[in-house]
Amino acid sequence: MRADLIALLPELMLATLAMAVLLAGLASGKARHGLLGAGAVLALAATGVTLWLAAGATDPGAHFFSGMFVLDHFAIFFKALFLLTAALVVLLSHDYLKRNDYRPGEYLALVMFATVGMMTMASGVNLAVIYVGLELMALSTYILAGYFRREVKSHEAAAKYFVLGAMSSGILLYGLSLIYGATGTLDLATLARVLASAKPGPSALVGVALLACGFLFKVAAVPFHVWTPDVYEGAPTPITAFMSVGPKAAAFAMFLRVFIGGLAPLAASWIWLVGVAAALTMIWGNVAALTQDNVKRMLAYSSIAHAGYALVGLVAGGPAGVNSVLFYMLVYTVTNIGAFGFVILLESRGYAGETVADYAGLARRHPAAAFGMLLFMLSLGGIPPTAGFMGKLYLFAAAVNAGYVWLVVVAVLMSAVSLYYYLRIVLQMYLREGDGAEPATLVAAPWTERVIWACGVAVLVIGLLPAPFLAAARAMAGAVGLL
């Protein structure tokens, strides 16, 4: 029991501190943005330290809570990534909440609870644990999407996200029930054993199909991506940033753990399903992004496309494939948070920051921030020497080595197409002058700027010196498997 609690300590700690932030928020009224924000960041940092300590004190191969929970390198990597994401999002939210005058207490607590759910998903090796973690994450995110209650769009985002999310998790659950019926277990290791020992019946296959639907929904892959543009556009921008990286990365963690781990014996059946979904996702996301004038929406389609790239790594499978997905998640997280940070800076009077035209001439007025945005766009487009290039290189190399050349051809072609819309923003910033009486300017938001700086430096550092980060992503593929 003691070992169990030590392994769970980061989650326990974060949940407790989230409640503390919640209570502090209720007690202090709405004005204490700085205090609560600092508290949340400190709580996340403390959880990070706890994670480090807990990782040191537990055996990465051991199972806890009746074999439902592990703290292997895979889980540690993702948990650290989630904590980083949450901390950056809290910092991004600070100025934004203050400017728009919304209460920070519940908001921050919900971000932290969602993070607890994500962490649980990364550690779960039992479908029950993964499912409840998923629901914790999803329910928190539904509320966060609708947190800006004076905005029609925010409501709409919450409503759409909720309806479709509930539907997809219902489908997922139904699939889960069929898998349980066919194999008699929810434990991933047992599942793999049972599926490997006997030829699985059609009901297991249907279960896997429905499960895949639920998972593909969470990573926003075609054809389950429909909710993404509307929800990303409508949600408060820091939450959009959060959704586009955190829950997506968590969904990938669960996808890898369940499909590469537990459902590995059925790979022959699902690999083509996921491969085709990956190809469709890359094509659809990129082509639809081409004509978007709303930047948040464009980034939403872009994030759909990026899920497609990451799925390529999942299809590649094997240690190299899994590593590449992990590394890509890291790269994508810092890049996308930075890009959304820039959108937040520009989003001052309701209209600005929404359309591509608002970016005109920003490089002249705000050279530093614009340079950051240039880096993020290049990274998303996969141009060296940015992190995005390294991520894609590694991902595609894994897929080519695994023999999925056709998928890589689609991916490389589509990332060439994607440059067109990323460069549109760069072009606007660097090569055009803002016309109109009042050119858009950036609002003063010191913490958001710091986040952009940090992300910009990270994008460059990971791009130029990827070795230690790749090594971190690779550590999990050593002796310990996914189960």
Place this chain on the structure above:
Amino acid sequence: MLDLLWLVPALPLAGALALLAGALRFGKRTTTAIGVGSAGLTLAAVAAILVQYAGMHGETVARHVFNWISAGDVTVDFALRLDPLSAVMLSFVTLVGFVIHVYSIGYMHTEGDRAYARFFAYLNLFMFAMLTLVLGANLVVMFIGWEGVGLCSYLLIGFYFDKEYCAAAGIKAFVVNRIGDFGFLLAIFWAFKVFGTVDFAGMATALAADPGRYAAAVTPIALLLFVGAIGKSAQLPLYVWLPDAMAGPTPVSALIHAATMVTAGVYMVVRCNFIYRLSPTAMLVVAAVGGVTAIFAATIGLAQNDIKKVLAYSTVSQLGYMFLAAGAGAFAGGIFHVFTHAFFKACLFLGAGSVIHACSGEQDMRRMGGLAKKIPVTYWTFMVATLALCGIPPFAGFFSKDEILGRVFAAGAGNLNGFGASYLVLWALGLAAAFLTAFYMFRAVYMTFHGEFRGTPEQWHHVHESPGTMTWPLKILAAGSALVGLLGVGTAITFGTDLNWFESFLHRVAPTVEVEHAPALATEWVLILLSVAVALAGILLARRFYSGAEAFAAPQRMAERAPAVYAAVANKYYVDEAYDRAVVRPLGKLARFSWKGIDTIAIDGTLNASAFFTEIAGDLLRFLQTGNVRNYALFVLCGALAAAAWLLL
């Protein structure tokens, strides 16, 4: 000194970072000191390195800067490689680069402080990327430089951002290049899969050890690499971006779009010659694309009136020559032409810049004429470079072009890889292109410098020679155009004595593919005389058409007699229009379809029930991204259905 190899790319990078860190707030003097100073220091460092390297008999020096990617079976070092090939590239890239930096001081002095600083920051950044490309010891490092030069090119083409077409040209350059990069990237992946490494030395060793094992992979890798080269070096069918790229400032055209970046494709093919020489098919494709591009671009050059456009098509055509050489196995010959071409084409562009500068920004040759009297330095340097380009002995272009045509002929006569006839045809194309080159270049010379001035009197009044910072670079480059050819004097010219220092220097890394029956000395001499005669014929024809009292009358008559041909040539064979029809518009339609058709239209009853089936089809599209939750739900339902069907059936 060789341990300081990393300094070579690092110095210009430091310059660029310093300029960016100053947030472009420096005055012109500081900017010049940093921007030109870093280029000068780079040149000095390269000179020191090359002096030391000269005594090393062409050994390969590899320096690992740091371990870059290392994960599982993937290891890529950030490593630099100095060998005869990269040494040659280094020498002219830094020299021409420095000279053009100096030239830019004068050329850009009318810009504001910030634009001036921005320009030098980009120029330094370009030098960094180009040197990384040249020095990279593996395909990935080379690709980093490759993308970097593309990015800088994009930024510099769009430098005058107040001009709409400049920005559009920048985007065009970038996007067309991406198509090429797509091939390069796939080649890297493929090479990685096949060889387990992308290190040049490693791949060469693997191939040398067991060529049979890789036989199946060699041709696709070579062809994919060549797709990258086609994009970067503006060959058919991806050459369209280069003429548009002339929208950038003239020093940029000289440095990036004539002397250095565009030759990166040739460099890459030669760098990977150990792959190409094993694939006769790829060799022939390279030669054919090069030969056809050489003649194709030369014909377009005949009818251009913008002085920079003439030079741009000439560059495309000359790049074709270089690929023709590489495809015929004359790798050193191709690089030799890269080398000489850098001098005379940079000189021509800078001369054109000087002309444009003198004529207050005018670029149309129809409104020039008689400038020789007023800007003599520009005229004489331009003349030297033109003669070099036309292949008139003893100027540099003569030796390199002659080497190429001789080698291609030898490949044809010696039946290289069994494709003898094809090589002979390509040789004939090359010869014809040499004629055309001489013609359109002297057309430009006559239209610009001879006859009567055709602009306004006011413009004529303003015509003045450029300042020293601009004429000195011209003189240096003209001297280079006159002399560097002596480094690679062909054996036939010296009656069999091997004085071809250039080829023997490169022999270790890029040996020429020898054919069994080399042509006799007499044959070679006939070829040499033939190519000179052809060039002279072109010059004389241009003189007849474009100088004296009868100037312009003959071409006018020709245009009247064969209007369709003339229109086709003048309009660059309508290639841009065809691209627009075939690629740009359908893509736009596709995008609009996925946006409006698939994504936008709300169900607002606009549909009239004209036909049941149109209604169903329209509805299905409307279901897709209507903003309506129920339709999204239906989408999810369809997806689930498809997934279940997929796994079950």
Place this chain on the structure above:
Amino acid sequence: MTWFLVHFAEIVFYSLAAVALAGAVGVIAFRSPVHAALSLLGTFLAVAGVFVLMQAEFLAAVQVLVYAGGVMVLFLFVIMLVKARDIPDEPQYVRRLVPAAVGLGALLAALVGVGIWAASGGLPADGAALRMVAGAPLGNTEAVGWSLYRDYLLPFEVVSIVLLVAMIGAIVMGRKESGRGGAA
């Protein structure tokens, strides 16, 4: 009579299934939300009955208490609160959408049905296993309870946080927004 006794379970099951299905159809078919909610209640209760037949007495109780007792009251409460009335569908719209959805749904059902049918062999095991903890026979409630607190402690804890989040969510969403800057 004997037939009745022998097939008692089947008869009960079919009746419950009929009620459950009728309720489900009612949810979709009824225009009035109140009617829909009441027919959903029927489904909940019938499903609880099936649980009993499946020897999951504890689950049946939870189903009745949580669903029929809690969730349903919540539904009715909100229906009253927002005065939700029937929203008439535009007829031409329904005509186009409904067949598509029903058709696709039927296809999905057929597919999944085929999958399940082919797999659902085997007679049910002895229900006794569902009343055992560590080899000792207990009631179903006790067995589930043991399992919940011993083996499934972790998800149990996480679910408790889910409930907390739901509470926060309901408060955040339901709270009246009193103009700009005003909250709670």
Place this chain on the structure above:
Amino acid sequence: MISTAHVLVLSLALFTLGVVGMAVRRNFITVLMCVELILNAANLNFIAFSRQLGDLTGQVFAVFVITIAAAEAAIGLGIIVALVRLKQTVNLDQVNVMEG
């Protein structure tokens, strides 16, 4: 004797009705009820399999599902209340400011 297949057919019917209902109904409250139908269908499966396998896991999992369903309903109804405050409607078809 009621076989597992009996229950599976019932659950499949409920599942399908729920999924189809989500696609055809535009009253948010009804849509929420359809979610409950889907979750109930899944629970029926878990219970039936639990009996067939003689394994308690299914039953325990069903407890979690019921709890989460309640939480989901609470949040969904919260969103409905907020939506009605802002737009005076529970009609999902009117929730379409954003599209494309």
